[in-house]
Amino acid sequence: MKVKWTCLKKDEGSMARRGRLETPHGTVETPVFMPVGTQATVKAMTPAELEEMGARILLSNTYHLYLRPGADLVAAHGGLHGFMQWQGPILTDSGGFQVFSLGELQKIREEGVEFRSHIDGSKHLFTPESVMDIEGKLGADIAMAFDECIPYPATYEYAKAATARSGRWAARCKAAHCRENQSLFGIVQGGMYKDLRAQSAAELVEMDFPGYGIGGLSVGEEKPLMYEVLEHTTPLLPQEKPRYLMGVGSPDCLVAGVLRGVDMFDCVLPTRIARNGTLFTSQGKLVIRNSQYKEDMRPLDEQCSCYACRHFSRAYIRHLFIAGEILGARLATIHNLHYLVSLMAELRLAIEENRLGQTAARLLNAWGY
RNA sequence: GGAGGGAUUCCCGAGUUGGCCAAAGGGGGCAGACUGUAAAUCUGCUGGCACUGCCUUCGAAGGUUCGAAUCCUUCUCCCUCCA
Numbered sequence: 001m002k003v004k005w006t007c008l009k010k011d012e013g014s015m016a017r018r019g020r021l022e023t024p025h026g027t028v029e030t031p032v033f034m035p036v037g038t039q040a041t042v043k044a045m046t047p048a049e050l051e052e053m054g055a056r057i058l059l060s061n062t063y064h065l066y067l068r069p070g071a072d073l074v075a076a077h078g079g080l081h082g083f084m085q086w087q088g089p090i091l092t093d094s095g096g097f098q099v100f101s102l103g104e105l106q107k108i109r110e111e112g113v114e115f116r117s118h119i120d121g122s123k124h125l126f127t128p129e130s131v132m133d134i135e136g137k138l139g140a141d142i143a144m145a146f147d148e149c150i151p152y153p154a155t156y157e158y159a160k161a162a163t164a165r166s167g168r169w170a171a172r173c174k175a176a177h178c179r180e181n182q183s184l185f186g187i188v189q190g191g192m193y194k195d196l197r198a199q200s201a202a203e204l205v206e207m208d209f210p211g212y213g214i215g216g217l218s219v220g221e222e223k224p225l226m227y228e229v230l231e232h233t234t235p236l237l238p239q240e241k242p243r244y245l246m247g248v249g250s251p252d253c254l255v256a257g258v259l260r261g262v263d264m265f266d267c268v269l270p271t272r273i274a275r276n277g278t279l280f281t282s283q284g285k286l287v288i289r290n291s292q293y294k295e296d297m298r299p300l301d302e303q304c305s306c307y308a309c310r311h312f313s314r315a316y317i318r319h320l321f322i323a324g325e326i327l328g329a330r331l332a333t334i335h336n337l338h339y340l341v342s343l344m345a346e347l348r349l350a351i352e353e354n355r356l357g358q359t360a361a362r363l364l365n366a367w368g369y
Numbered sequence: 370g371g372a373g374g375g376a377u378u379c380c381c382g383a384g385u386u387g388g389c390c391a392a393a394g395g396g397g398g399c400a401g402a403c404u405g406u407a408a409a410u411c412u413g414c415u416g417g418c419a420c421u422g423c424c425u426u427c428g429a430a431g432g433u434u435c436g437a438a439u440c441c442u443u444c445u446c447c448c449u450c451c452a
Contacts, residue, residue: 038406059405097405105407118407149405187405218404247405269404276403276410291399321409329409 002210003089003142003183005030005242005263011356015234015261018351021057021242023089023141024181025081028056030242030263031347033254033340034091036271039064040074040084043271044330045337047086053306053334054341056088057141059266062134063095063126067117071137079139091266092140094131094173096166096187096215097247100149108148110165128172136179144213144246145173147187152219159191167203174207185244187213192225194232201236211242214262218248227256234261251280251343252367255360258347270340274332277321280339284366286314288332293318306338307331 001024009018019030035042035050038061042050050058060080065071077083080090099106099113106115112127128146135143147166150159166189177184186204190196204212214233217226230245237243244264245257254265270280279286281301286293288300299309300317308317308331320328343363350359 036406043406044409061406064406091405093405098407100405102407144405147405213405215405244405249404253404265405267404268406268408272406272408272410273403275408278403287401289400324409326409 001181003242005211005240007240009351011351012354013357014259014360015231016258016347016351016356017261017263018348019242019263021089021263023057023183025087025089025141026056028089029345029348031254031258031344032057032264033344034059034264034266035337035341036060036266036268037084037086038268039068040080042333042337043275044326044333045271047084049307049334050086050337051088053338054345055337057091057264058086058088059091059093060084060138060140061093061095061098062131062138063093063098065092065138066095066134067119067124071134075137075139079137081139089142090140091142091185091244092135092138092144093246093266094135094144094146095126096144096147097149099126100151100219108162108165110168112146112169113148128169129176132173132176132178132184136177136182139179140182142183142185142211143177143179145170145184145186145209147189147213147215149219150189150191150216152192152216152221154191156193156196159189159193159196163189163191163196163200167200170204170209171207174209183210185209185211185213187215187246188233188237189216190229190233191216192221192229194229197229197233198236201233205236205238209241211244211264212237213244213246215246217245218253223253223256226253227260230257230262231260250367251340252364252369254340254343255347255363255367256369258344258351259356259360265344270336271333274336275329277328277332279332280336282366284368288314288318288328289321290318300332300335301339304335304339304342306335308335308338 003023005019005021007017007019021028021030034057035055036059040060074083106113112125114125131146146169148162150162170186186209188200190200242263245262248265249267277289279300282303293314296314350356
């Protein structure tokens with residue numbers, strides 16, 4: 001089966017939607033946050049822990065798994081689900097972001113992207129066709145089209161050419177994509193230029209994908225600009241298809257994204273900053289290494305029900321970080337993911353109960369907006 | 370009792386042909402950053418102050434010198450080896 005998204009309710013005071021995404025590996029309530037497991041693992045988490053904290057769909061990455069351990073080994077396990085032992089839905093990113101983030105290591109051509117492995121420097125070529133083949137072997141429920149995440153700032157000329165190229169690549173991805181039980185999402189680009197966003201969206205809508213990624217945002221631009229481009233872009237996409245804002249984000253950005261009609265999000269932020277000692281809390285962020293928590297007996301967040309908050313004090317978790325103990329990173333990751341997953345559940349409920357406005361205002365206020 | 374080595378800024382530890390030394394480097398400490406993961410990573414600060422300069426500091430006291438962590442004298446403590 002292919003994925004199918006159903007809108008259950010539209011918020012009256014905003015562009016937000018409450019929906020349901022059905023996939024070959026189960027149903028996902030939206031808006032949803034998807035934890036990122038780049039290398040077929042959400043860093044430091046077991047599938048059981050992810051399930052317990054409420055995660056329902058994960059992200060993984062084509063570029064990384066292609067280089068190591070190779071798509072064939074994953075396929076030999078029956079795809080990512082068997083390989084990483086996650087029974088729920090999975091979405092794979094195409095490697096388009098690595099084209100952006102690996103910078104000097106790549107050369108972009110019409111055919112595709114020639115790049116050097118960040119692991120051993122070896123040369124490789126990604127084309128829309130090869131990426132579809134790899135994503136097919138990885139076997140996620142949703143595969144993202146191979147695109148180019150345009151840097152910021154970018155000139156109009158560059159953004160225009162890159163966006164047009166990503167559009168052509170999207171068409172080639174669609175033509176090459178053949179795996180059963182997998183759906184291909186197109187990705188809207190256009191940089192920060194509204195006419196390019198409109199053009200990109202129109203082309204992709206014409207190709208009729210089952211869902212749309214909004215890429216190229218949160219790449220260094222100021223938030224007001226990102227929100228402006230986002231709220232210009234979402235209305236350009238079909239009402240009946242899911243929208244996925246790629247690479248976002250922080251708690252405030254998730255709220256802002258939902259208000260602007262986004263249904264799916266992913267971001268490395270919660271897991272990365274967790275490992276680096278920063279926690280999301282109902283009172284804003286908390287840097288657990290700070291000396292003020294040395295003897296703090298309270299949980300990370302007194303309003304949180306995650307495993308870490310049910311059992312441990314700030315003083316203990318701080319101690320783990322200071323001592324370099326791996327459990328600190330694990331507990332912090334559990335907490336941050338739980339926070340975002342719960343945040344999304346709260347937003348879904350608020351949409352259902354017609355009080356998204358107040359809920360969003362309260363959350364944005366907690367994060368200083 | 371004899372011979373030798375050493376004491377440096379919170380810790381370890383460079384520096385000892387005198388100036389470029391408030392003093393390398395590491396640790397520790399204190400902060401900050403992180404948004405489709407080249408990240409359990411990276412960055413900054415870490416004697417005091419009235420801070421483009423001044424003051425105090427390299428075991429203690431005294432001395433040589435324009436100038437001393439660096440040279441000389443005495444003292445204190447520590448370590449190694451020989452009796």
